[in-house]
Amino acid sequence: MESSRAWRRPTLDAVAARAGVSTATVSNALNGTGRLSEATRQRVLATARELGYAPASTARALARGSTGVLGLTMTTYGDLPVSYTEIPYYAALTLSAMAAAHERGYLLLTMPSTMSPWMWLNTPMDGVIHVEPRADDPVAALLRERGIPMVSEGRPPRPHPCDAWVDSDHESGLRLLLDHLAESGARRIGLSLPVHDDAYPQLVAHAYRCWCEEHRRPALVEEYHLLPDYFTAEQEAVGRLLDRDPRPDAVIGVYSDSGHNILAVARRHGLRVPRDLLVACVSEDPEYASTAPPVTTLGLRPDLVGTEAVDLLISVINSRSVVNRRRLVPPVLLPRRSTRREASRASAAP
Amino acid sequence: MESSRAWRRPTLDAVAARAGVSTATVSNALNGTGRLSEATRQRVLATARELGYAPASTARALARGSTGVLGLTMTTYGDLPVSYTEIPYYAALTLSAMAAAHERGYLLLTMPSTMSPWMWLNTPMDGVIHVEPRADDPVAALLRERGIPMVSEGRPPRPHPCDAWVDSDHESGLRLLLDHLAESGARRIGLSLPVHDDAYPQLVAHAYRCWCEEHRRPALVEEYHLLPDYFTAEQEAVGRLLDRDPRPDAVIGVYSDSGHNILAVARRHGLRVPRDLLVACVSEDPEYASTAPPVTTLGLRPDLVGTEAVDLLISVINSRSVVNRRRLVPPVLLPRRSTRREASRASAAP
Numbered sequence: 102m103e104s105s106r107a108w109r110r111p112t113l114d115a116v117a118a119r120a121g122v123s124t125a126t127v128s129n130a131l132n133g134t135g136r137l138s139e140a141t142r143q144r145v146l147a148t149a150r151e152l153g154y155a156p157a158s159t160a161r162a163l164a165r166g167s168t169g170v171l172g173l174t175m176t177t178y179g180d181l182p183v184s185y186t187e188i189p190y191y192a193a194l195t196l197s198a199m200a201a202a203h204e205r206g207y208l209l210l211t212m213p214s215t216m217s218p219w220m221w222l223n224t225p226m227d228g229v230i231h232v233e234p235r236a237d238d239p240v241a242a243l244l245r246e247r248g249i250p251m252v253s254e255g256r257p258p259r260p261h262p263c264d265a266w267v268d269s270d271h272e273s274g275l276r277l278l279l280d281h282l283a284e285s286g287a288r289r290i291g292l293s294l295p296v297h298d299d300a301y302p303q304l305v306a307h308a309y310r311c312w313c314e315e316h317r318r319p320a321l322v323e324e325y326h327l328l329p330d331y332f333t334a335e336q337e338a339v340g341r342l343l344d345r346d347p348r349p350d351a352v353i354g355v356y357s358d359s360g361h362n363i364l365a366v367a368r369r370h371g372l373r374v375p376r377d378l379l380v381a382c383v384s385e386d387p388e389y390a391s392t393a394p395p396v397t398t399l400g401l402r403p404d405l406v407g408t409e410a411v412d413l414l415i416s417v418i419n420s421r422s423v424v425n426r427r428r429l430v431p432p433v434l435l436p437r438r439s440t441r442r443e444a445s446r447a448s449a450a451p
Numbered sequence: 452m453e454s455s456r457a458w459r460r461p462t463l464d465a466v467a468a469r470a471g472v473s474t475a476t477v478s479n480a481l482n483g484t485g486r487l488s489e490a491t492r493q494r495v496l497a498t499a500r501e502l503g504y505a506p507a508s509t510a511r512a513l514a515r516g517s518t519g520v521l522g523l524t525m526t527t528y529g530d531l532p533v534s535y536t537e538i539p540y541y542a543a544l545t546l547s548a549m550a551a552a553h554e555r556g557y558l559l560l561t562m563p564s565t566m567s568p569w570m571w572l573n574t575p576m577d578g579v580i581h582v583e584p585r586a587d588d589p590v591a592a593l594l595r596e597r598g599i600p601m602v603s604e605g606r607p608p609r610p611h612p613c614d615a616w617v618d619s620d621h622e623s624g625l626r627l628l629l630d631h632l633a634e635s636g637a638r639r640i641g642l643s644l645p646v647h648d649d650a651y652p653q654l655v656a657h658a659y660r661c662w663c664e665e666h667r668r669p670a671l672v673e674e675y676h677l678l679p680d681y682f683t684a685e686q687e688a689v690g691r692l693l694d695r696d697p698r699p700d701a702v703i704g705v706y707s708d709s710g711h712n713i714l715a716v717a718r719r720h721g722l723r724v725p726r727d728l729l730v731a732c733v734s735e736d737p738e739y740a741s742t743a744p745p746v747t748t749l750g751l752r753p754d755l756v757g758t759e760a761v762d763l764l765i766s767v768i769n770s771r772s773v774v775n776r777r778r779l780v781p782p783v784l785l786p787r788r789s790t791r792r793e794a795s796r797a798s799a800a801p
Contacts, residue, residue: 139676170560170574184550195549196542200534203563208571210520210560213553221558224520224574326489387737 120148168225171202171414174212174240175232185214189357189385190403191232194254197407198230205415218243228418230254230410233299252414254406256427258300265417265426267410269401271301274432275308278381278399282351283316285440287379291321291342291349293335293359305355321349332362339366343378351379351440357386360396360439380439383432395437405430470498518575521552521764524562525582526590535564539707539735540753541582544604547757548580555765568593578768580604580760583649602764604756606777608650615767615776617760619751621651624782625658628731628749632701633666635790637729641671641692641699643685643709655705671699682712689716693728701729701790707736710746710789730789733782745787755780 117124122145129137130145137145173195175185185191195211202209212221218240228250231240236258244251245261253266260266282290292309295302306322313320323341325334335354339362342349352363359382364374372378374394381397382389389396409428416423467474472495479487480495487495523545525535535541545561552559562571568590578600581590586608594601595611603616610616632640642659645652656672663670673691675684685704689712692699702713709732714724722728724744731747732739739746759778766773 137679139678142678168574169570184553186546186550192546196536196545199545199561200536203534203561203565206563206566208560208562208566208574210558211549211553212558213556215553216556216558220519224518224558328489328492329487391740 116145116149116152119152120145167227167418169206170208170210170224170226171198171411172210172212172221172224172226172229173198173232174218174221174229175214185232190401193385193403194232194407197404198411199407201408201411205411207411207415222247222249228252228414230414233301234258235298250414250417252410252417254410256300258298258303263426265413265423267406267413267428267430268300269406270429270431271304272308274383274399274401274434275305276312277432277434278353278383278397279309279312279316281397281434281436282353282379282381282440285351285375285379285442287351289319289321289347289349289351291323291339291345291352293338293342293352293354293363294322294324295335295355296324296326302355321345331356332358335359335362336366339363340370343367343370343372349378351381353380354382356382357384360384360386360389360392360398364392364396364439374439375442379442389437394439397437397440398435400433400435402430402433466495466499466502469502470495517577517768519556520558520560520574520576521548521761522560522562522571522574522576522579523548523582524568524571524579524590525564526568526585526588535582540751543735543753544582544757547754548761549757551758551761555761557761557765572597572599578602578764580764583651584608585648600764600767602760602767604760606650608648608653613776615763615773617756617763617778617780618650619756620779620781621654622658624733624749624751624784625655626662627782627784628703628733628747629659629662629666631747631784631786632703632729632731632790635701635725635729635792637701639669639671639697639699639701641673641689641695641702643688643692643702643704643713644672644674645685645705646674646676652705671695681706682708685709685712686716689713690720693717693720693722699728701731703730704732706732707734710734710736710739710742710748714742714746714789724789725792729792739787744789747787747790748785750783750785752780752783 113124113127117127120127122141126137126141127145127149130142175191186195199209207227210224210226222243226249229244231238231244231251231253233255234241234253234257238257241251241253241257251265253264254268256266256268257264279290292306294306309322310320321342323338325338327334335356339352339354342352343366354360354363360380363380363382367374367378367380374380381399383401384398385400385403386398389398409430413426413428417426463474463477467477470477472491476487476491477495477499480492525541536545549559557577560574560576572593576599579594581588581594581601581603583605584591584603584607588607591601591603591607601615603614604618606616606618607614629640642656644656659672660670671692673688675688677684685706689702689704692702693716704710704713710730713730713732717724717728717730724730731749733751734748735750735753736748739748759780763773763776763778767776
């Protein structure tokens, strides 16, 4: 095999010549298109691999003298005792960012959430997707200082004018969910709200309070801290909501496990779902299709978010004067039995 | 912020001094242990982040002059028209390898499956996990040539004496599945088998034929090619199995979508599952809990496999003379309705 100092990047023509086919056939083989015999397709692919033929986007990236590497890092939830890959949203986001980066010819480098940026910045990369930036995030400051393009996933709590970010449209999503609950007959909707310094809790709280004001409903909020024990803390907050008099007739949570937490507390309070209490949460977890009862969820579409983040980052890398530096992805509601009250019940005075 | 040329790696003592606490408190805060007030914990974590304090494993890795980066690459299924992250097994494997690498203080670099190794080898890394190596794999040859430690996930088809690999124990898994089918009354078990040059299909075929011989059952195998259209090809193979006379009373498939394929063909043949035909496949996909009927699956535990692969790779990086260079992970059977025949039916002559 040639040493890396001696190679010249192989062309489509070279692959065609070596395989004894036309360039159109090579292109079809690489893209999985056209009508080729299986044997021919495999032979052409093997030849391309042998010669080290690379997709055009990668060749262009390397020609520009760049590294061909995009970074993905998350520090906000780095103090949780689980890897962020165990939270369904971040798992899906990571995988979709990986697929999108790979499709554009980039490698994806993922950093441990507990690692300081000055450590992973030793590995050169063309740009970074930074997930869930905190207020005054040291990562953002460091990248800006070094001139490394960055896109936030999750808008920064206090965005700079030039910040590029992709986020769920939390406002429209929460309204979708609250309207659904109101249509199902809910009159007093409680919110279990985390205290944390990324933008998410503030956006949720703001959207909730605005909706309550517009609909002349009481804003019923109980807050909790994620550490040291998220499960206990949220369940205690939900307990405080359900202890209020008059009691809420619906409770929503904003994290992936919130649905489980609310169901557990409702059970302890002797409340049946949905008969006595409607329940919903923001989650990607397909397990909610099988809970008792199945829980209505608002999905944030991490597959779309990841793809948009990579696309925006590559745009920013290629041209610092990208005009549209903010992208919102609309959430989707997945109604299940936990918010499906009988029609006769819904019209009864609660 | 200090420039990277001027920094000295901060110590636990430095964090303690800056935060005004004991080193024990710092340690507890970082590990999520001990009894600290939430405010203290957050303050210590913020101080650690500020100073750029790194976990000991990362510091050790950097001190050895290594890159602190592990690579993950897959080329075998690179010619499929989907990103490998869309196949549940590889998605789960990638995430668990990422979590395991991060926990040990390493960054994880993932490569597009269509990219030639000589392109990504420009980015330095300490070692590589190579997923599903083919026979005479150019990736393996290139890494060996450059002296870069490698662990295969999926044993190589023809292993070198020094090869390190982690794989599912396909032999024990398939026996588990075949014994289960036999216990459910199956007498003629058909196998839908892909043609592909990684070790997996050969291991499955070998285990199946041995089992059939031991149990004096006919070996009923139909093969298919993955390209250009995997779904059609497998369904045609299953069709050929079901057209045999006498007909199989059970069919197993070895890929994640095989269950869907077999159900579709059974439906077209007017066969009811499990009444007329038992069905099972090798898959991680939780969707099989909701198919009509739910399909029995053999799970390969990619979460365990990924963790073992990272652990083995780090052992090999740290000491070239690792004795136990092969690790087998036993699969688990998840029986569902597709293999649950009524007792009276099971004893009837098929």
